[in-house]
Amino acid sequence: MRKNLARLMLAAVAFGAMGAAANATTATNTFTARIEIQAACEVTSPTDLDFGTHGLLNSAITATSTFVVKCTNGTNYTIALTGANDAGGVKNMVNGSEDVAYQTYQDSAHSTVWDGSNTKSDTGTGADQTHTVYGKVDPQTSPSPNTYTDTVTITVSY
Numbered sequence: 054m055r056k057n058l059a060r061l062m063l064a065a066v067a068f069g070a071m072g073a074a075a076n077a078t079t080a081t082n083t084f085t086a087r088i089e090i091q092a093a094c095e096v097t098s099p100t101d102l103d104f105g106t107h108g109l110l111n112s113a114i115t116a117t118s119t120f121v122v123k124c125t126n127g128t129n130y131t132i133a134l135t136g137a138n139d140a141g142g143v144k145n146m147v148n149g150s151e152d153v154a155y156q157t158y159q160d161s162a163h164s165t166v167w168d169g170s171n172t173k174s175d176t177g178t179g180a181d182q183t184h185t186v187y188g189k190v191d192p193q194t195s196p197s198p199n200t201y202t203d204t205v206t207i208t209v210s211y
Contacts, residue, residue, distance in 0.1 A: 094124035094177065094209045102157070102188045102205070110153065110195045115163070118186040122209055124177025130211040132184065135169040137204040142168065146201035153201045158187040169208075177211075 102118035124130050134157050136144035145152040159165040159173050167173055167186065175182060186205075 090125060092125050092128045092211055094122060094128065094130055094211050096207050096209055097121045097123070097181075099207060102186060104155070104188065104190055108195070110190060110193050112192055114190040116188045118188065119183055120186070120207055121181045121183050122175070122177075123179075123181050124209075124211060126177055126179035128177040128211050129174065130177060130209050131172040131174050132167075133169045133172045133208040133210070134167050134186065135206050135208065137206075139168070142166075142170075144168070144203055144205070146203045148196070148199045148201045151196035151199070151201070153190060153196060154193055155188055155190045155203075157205070158189065161185075161187050163187055163189045172210075 097120070099120040100118050102116050104114050104116045107114060122130065122132065136157075138145040138147050138152065143154045144156060145154055147153075156163075157167045159167045159171075165171065173184065175184075
């Protein structure tokens, strides 16, 4: 009997609690979650344009480099490539007073120059977009044996 009484009292408490919750009043309001996305781009993961080791420069030598551009979706952008030793529309890898002339291109056929004036255009997708640079050293007088370098700056304008 005590068990039945305990069950009856527990049921009454539970019923009373439900009744109190059913009669509760509430107040509500809202707020806005907001973010503004502005056009943005970044350049990452450039690889070196390494023409390798050679002796005489009596035939064309080619190499490639890649880098990643990520721009917000729908953002139009242009990419310029400028060498630290550009001279007269030609890039130069230098060591002291000697140099090795080379050029960067947008295509594997080496027909569309890619420099500070001849830029490449694209549109951002919000994801990584890999771009390939095609480099070419044309036949020329070979300088003294040494390592020749240039620093190429990738500029993305949007």
